[in-house]
Amino acid sequence: MTLQPLDRTRRSFIWRELVAAGARFAEVNGTATAMDFGNPAAEAETARRMGLVDLSPLPRTGYKGRGALDWLRSQGVQVPEENNRALVQPDGSVACRLAPSELLLLGPLDGAPGLVDELDAAWPGPDAGTGAYRVPRPDTNLWFALTGSDADAMFSKICGVDLRTSHFPNLGIAQTQVARLSGIVVRADLGATPVFHLLADCASAGYMLAVLKDAMDEFGGGLVGLAALRELARS
Amino acid sequence: MKLINCPLNGPRNAQEFVCAGEVKLMPDPNACSDTEWTDYVFMENNTAGVVREWWCHVPTAFWFIAERDTVTDTFIRTYPASEVFGARVDFAAPAAKGGGA
Structure with missing residues (x-):
């Protein structure tokens, strides 16, 4: 079966x-x-x-808020320089900058745990003062x-x-x-x-x-x- | 197709936008009279001419300000709300006004 x-x-x-x-x-x-x-x-x-x-x-996640991009950079994400542009990350995931305050991360095609899971595990929650809020996409x-x-x-x-x-x-x-x-x-x-x-x-x-x-x-x-x-x- | 220029996404079909009325300065909700607050929340000037309005690009939930001529229905300028509103507004809970059990 x-x-x-x-x-x-x-x-x-x-x-x-x-x-x-x-x-x-x-x-x-x-x-x-x-x-x-x-x-x-x-x-x-x-x-x-x-x-x-x-x-x-497949895994995917998102973060938005005034501090979102700074927090993502601090976690090692290569954030695209311009809005509405994407950047392929070393693990094959695609970081999509949707706005000055929002990023969407599409996981790699192998579906393996990678940046998406690392970020979601590292995120300290909405009250930690990062100014970043999670946008769960799955x-x-x-x-x-x-x-x-x-x-x-x-x-x-x-x-x-x-x-x-x-x-x-x-x-x-x-x-x-x-x-x-x-x-x-x-x-x-x-x-x-x-x-x-x-x-x-x-x-x-x-x-x-x-x-x-x-x-x-x-x-x-x-x-x-x-x-x-x-x-x-x-x- | 009528186009509106979204400051974040560029020209898009007007169908993708909604208008949320005039940009007005908010009175202090704890200090103003009920009449002033009602005026702020419900009343519109309905000006014939150039107005400043809130617009939202729905697919991105991006709010911005547009200057629009209501006589000719043409957009003069659109720009991010951050050009006008730079800081977050925190609302303090008003002191209890008596009554209640």
Whole structure:
């Protein structure tokens, strides 16, 4: 019997859809995560053109407040110099500066404990005088990755910001509406493949997935597993 | 599509913003009269001309101040609230006013 989402306490927001799509799961970060949908090689090809990966089980965290960036620097985080820019950290996590007073940290694709867990363990609480407040993201934000050479064209159907890869730089961030929901879009390419991370309200995960699948359809895109994304990182 | 220039995020679709009314100086809540407080909380001047308003970019919950001409509905300038409000306001609990058991 292979691992199924109900075998673990934490589950992806779209676990039912993943099961229905024939996902094969493995444990990542204590959660059953869709590694592939039966054909890893074909999915890696799809991911190069137009793929959607559910990264919701992976670690992520956030801090905001007047003292947030200073506290994060004191903890060894390399904070981007400008707002709405991201910076890849030595452990592979991506630090996204959302404002002069807010940073979002996306954990690495291997899901291993790293900077995210270190920060959350080191955080002294809201009353310690750091001026930093924790913004726990795993239980509030869905996390999808939209990958491939057609991802920017797909976004043009559902997002008003110009995300064309010729105009929107790698490690750029757009905080805007996607499919009429508030969302954060972070471009963090893997190898030569454009990758857009999308975070939005988890309560609308089913809706967002349906919209994205519909928008990807004309590009021949579809759900791919985490294994395909890791393959992009290797190539 | 009508665009509004968010000081943090740049030009964005006007759909992404909400307006929260005029920027007004808050009277001291412990010293002002009920009339002054009511005026501050509920009453708007509804000026025809250039006004200073609170706006919020909803996807980022970023609050900023906009100068807008209400006659032509054009934005003249937008800037972070920190240009006007530099310090945190701490509210002291008012002394109990008698009554109560």
